[in-house]
Amino acid sequence: MSAQRSARRRAKDALLGYALVLPSLVVFGVFVFYPFVKNFSLALHRTPPFPGLPKKYVGLDQVKDVLSSSEFHKSLRITIEFVMLTVPVGIVLGLLLAVLAHKQLRGMGIYRTIFSSTVATSVAAASVIFWTLFNPQIGLVTYWMGRSGDLGVLEDPKTALIAVAVTTVWQNIGLSFILMSAGLQGVPDDLYEAAAVDGADGARRFWHVTLPMLSPTLFFSAVVGSIMAFQAFGQIDILTRGGPDDATNVLVYSIYEDVFRAGNDGVAAVKAIALFVIVLILTIVQLRVAERRVSYAR
Amino acid sequence: MSGITLSGVTKRFGDTIAVDDVSLTVDDHELLVLLGPSGCGKSTLLRMIAGLEEMTAGEIRIGDRVVNDVEPKDRDLAMVFQSYALYPHMTVRANIEFPLRSRKVPKDQRALQVAEAAEMLDLTDYLDRKPSQLSGGQRQRVALARAVVRRPAAFLMDEPLSNLDAKLRAATRIELVELQRRLEATIVYVTHDQVEAMTMGHRVAILDRGVLQQLGSPQEVYDRPANLFVARFIGTPPMNTVRGRLETAGGTPVVRIGADGVELPGAAAAAAAADGLLEIVLGVRPEHVEIVTDGTPGALTATVEVVEHLGHEQHVVGRLGDGQLVTVRQGSHLPAPPAKSSVRLAVRVEHAHCFDPETGARLG
Ligand SMILES: Nc1ncnc2c1ncn2[C@@H]1O[C@H](COP(=O)(O)OP(=O)(O)OP(=O)(O)O)[C@@H](O)[C@H]1O
Ligand SMILES: [Mg+2]
Numbered sequence: 317m318s319a320q321r322s323a324r325r326r327a328k329d330a331l332l333g334y335a336l337v338l339p340s341l342v343v344f345g346v347f348v349f350y351p352f353v354k355n356f357s358l359a360l361h362r363t364p365p366f367p368g369l370p371k372k373y374v375g376l377d378q379v380k381d382v383l384s385s386s387e388f389h390k391s392l393r394i395t396i397e398f399v400m401l402t403v404p405v406g407i408v409l410g411l412l413l414a415v416l417a418h419k420q421l422r423g424m425g426i427y428r429t430i431f432s433s434t435v436a437t438s439v440a441a442a443s444v445i446f447w448t449l450f451n452p453q454i455g456l457v458t459y460w461m462g463r464s465g466d467l468g469v470l471e472d473p474k475t476a477l478i479a480v481a482v483t484t485v486w487q488n489i490g491l492s493f494i495l496m497s498a499g500l501q502g503v504p505d506d507l508y509e510a511a512a513v514d515g516a517d518g519a520r521r522f523w524h525v526t527l528p529m530l531s532p533t534l535f536f537s538a539v540v541g542s543i544m545a546f547q548a549f550g551q552i553d554i555l556t557r558g559g560p561d562d563a564t565n566v567l568v569y570s571i572y573e574d575v576f577r578a579g580n581d582g583v584a585a586v587k588a589i590a591l592f593v594i595v596l597i598l599t600i601v602q603l604r605v606a607e608r609r610v611s612y613a614r
Numbered sequence: 615m616s617g618i619t620l621s622g623v624t625k626r627f628g629d630t631i632a633v634d635d636v637s638l639t640v641d642d643h644e645l646l647v648l649l650g651p652s653g654c655g656k657s658t659l660l661r662m663i664a665g666l667e668e669m670t671a672g673e674i675r676i677g678d679r680v681v682n683d684v685e686p687k688d689r690d691l692a693m694v695f696q697s698y699a700l701y702p703h704m705t706v707r708a709n710i711e712f713p714l715r716s717r718k719v720p721k722d723q724r725a726l727q728v729a730e731a732a733e734m735l736d737l738t739d740y741l742d743r744k745p746s747q748l749s750g751g752q753r754q755r756v757a758l759a760r761a762v763v764r765r766p767a768a769f770l771m772d773e774p775l776s777n778l779d780a781k782l783r784a785a786t787r788i789e790l791v792e793l794q795r796r797l798e799a800t801i802v803y804v805t806h807d808q809v810e811a812m813t814m815g816h817r818v819a820i821l822d823r824g825v826l827q828q829l830g831s832p833q834e835v836y837d838r839p840a841n842l843f844v845a846r847f848i849g850t851p852p853m854n855t856v857r858g859r860l861e862t863a864g865g866t867p868v869v870r871i872g873a874d875g876v877e878l879p880g881a882a883a884a885a886a887a888a889d890g891l892l893e894i895v896l897g898v899r900p901e902h903v904e905i906v907t908d909g910t911p912g913a914l915t916a917t918v919e920v921v922e923h924l925g926h927e928q929h930v931v932g933r934l935g936d937g938q939l940v941t942v943r944q945g946s947h948l949p950a951p952p953a954k955s956s957v958r959l960a961v962r963v964e965h966a967h968c969f970d971p972e973t974g975a976r977l978g
Binding site for chain 2 (some may be wrong): 507
């Protein structure tokens with residue numbers, strides 16, 4: 317009898333539990349799960365050349381076509397270049413600022429606030445600031461580079477990606493600084509003191525104590541930074557719209573163009589899956605390594 | 615010549631004075647213990663010697679060199695931290711080798727010295743492990759090995775045994791003393807454990823609230839405490855300190871405690887008289903008080919509060935007529951008086967100490 321009652325009670329608890337997660341389940345379902353599944357189906361159907369014609373099921377043909385197309389390869393290469401241009405520089409600059417600010421000096425709080433302030437800046441604001449700086453007529457950067465009146469850095473295929481990368485690095489530096497500062501806080505002071513007594517100068521302490529102790533943070537920043545860079549969109553849309561001559565047409569932007577310019581959601585879906593797989597791999601690597609990482613607890 | 619000389623060393627953190635005008639000399643090949651209660655400034659003093667903390671005032675010399683403005687790395691010292699501060703990402707070998715690499719010792723020489731230090735501290739089998747794979751005692755030995763691998767002018771140790779359990783601590787204490795003897799090392803050793811201080815120190819420097827209270831051999835500090843603080847701090851159970859009025863009874867100076875009077879040691883009486891004191895604090899170690907039969911002259915009357923049995927001895931805590939407590943330490947073969955009974959306590963005056971009740975300073 318009591319078993320019966322407890323079973324009923326468990327059912328009631330379960331019901332309440334489902335009721336409580338229902339709202340978020342609905343939201344996730346509509347905005348994540350359904351589009352996710354729908355995307356796979358889009359990838360298997362070829363979009364007709366003229367709107368109004370029925371979509372045709374083509375199996376993996378379209379996937380093969382897109383993945384082997386030179387257009388896809390080019391945008392993947394640009395995306396990877398963009399990651400390489402932004403992530404390492406962002407980490408190094410964040411680390412540099414964090415090391416500088418990791419001193420108990422009066423007024424250091426002001427610097428910490430300034431260094432981390434770009435977190436509170438939106439991509440749009442950052443892009444507009446740099447758009448102005450890069451402007452061929454009025455931009456300070458163009459002026460400094462002695463290119464006033466010339467082809468703007470954003471219009472030159474050779475410099476456009478670098479310019480977008482600079483904007484991105486600036487935008488990310490706040491987050492990088494915060495992550496690195498948190499990492500530095502986690503290094504026990506007595507390790508530095510031991511190293512100092514052991515005869516290590518500042519540089520040796522940095523290479524042999526700070527960096528190794530920071531390696532989990534560095535790794536985390538690299539992976540998260542890469543994921544963010546793979547997904548970059550706003551600054552490209554505002555600064556270059558993928559141009560000039562596709563020089564900044566990264567994967568996400570080309571997906572956007574496929575859908576909203578070319579109206580080809582089949583091709584876009586395949587690229588989206590490719591991007592999903594890349595980000596998934598990065599995420600798995602991060603989780604695996606974080607799990608396996610030896611704990612430095614003493 | 616690698617002694618350490620401190621003169622007028624002072625450290626202020628804002629309003630708190632952590633170390634107040636400390637002057638002392640650590641002799642070459644000496645193991646000097648800095649002893650004191652928590653927060654008395656021991657670590658701060660040690661860290662100033664290491665150069666990890668700046669001095670507010672004073673001068674520190676290592677050998678003949680004034681090191682006030684010398685970087686820690688150039689002071690030629692080795693330090694063992696309470697937390698060990700081992701580099702967690704390095705193997706035991708790399709940890710021990712680190713000070714040598716920092717000082718650009720050639721490779722073969724390094725290997726030789728690491729092997730020797732590892733041998734000395736019984737770490738040869740663990741050289742390829744990471745610190746996280748070692749027990750507390752092994753980590754502690756790695757910290758020591760990292761210190762002894764180089765022959766520095768002096769070793770600084772900040773409570774290096776406090777993270778070990780009692781048994782391991784006692785064993786390591788003996789090993790440390792042997793190590794010191796073998797290396798003829800100069801060591802400044804910080805502890806708040808008086809057993810460590812008494813058993814290991816050639817001399818003991820006792821600090822309270824940043825002020826050096828007394829510097830002397832363990833026996834001196836025990837036998838002739840310079841003031842009330844030292845008297846109460848050294849020894850377990852602590853010294854009995856009872857306050858009484860100074861009187862003269864038939865030409866001999868006596869301390870009047872309640873209805874009873876205890877005869878004073880001559881030197882102390884003279885010093886007290888010279889200072890014009892009316893009251894005095896009489897200090898007697900528990901082993902220098904005896905329970906005696908009624909009628910013994912010069913004894914104090916007390917009521918037994920508790921008797922603590924420790925197996926090899928017992929501590930009888932009695933309350934004097936005026937409320938002050940006196941502990942008697944006696945062998946466990948002696949009969950323990952029942953609680954609330956009245957006993958007579960005789961003080962062995964030749965072992966008594968007298969202190970100024972206001973300044974706490976020793977008299978005589
Ligand atoms: N960085 C600091 N800032 C402010 N006050 C400090 C600082 N370091 C130490 N103090 C203060 O200085 C005094 C002495 O500290 P210290 O660490 O030297 O004590 P200690 O004798 O080593 O104590 P323990 O046995 O607990 O280690 C304490 O009152 C402490 O609060
Ligand atoms: Mg301390």
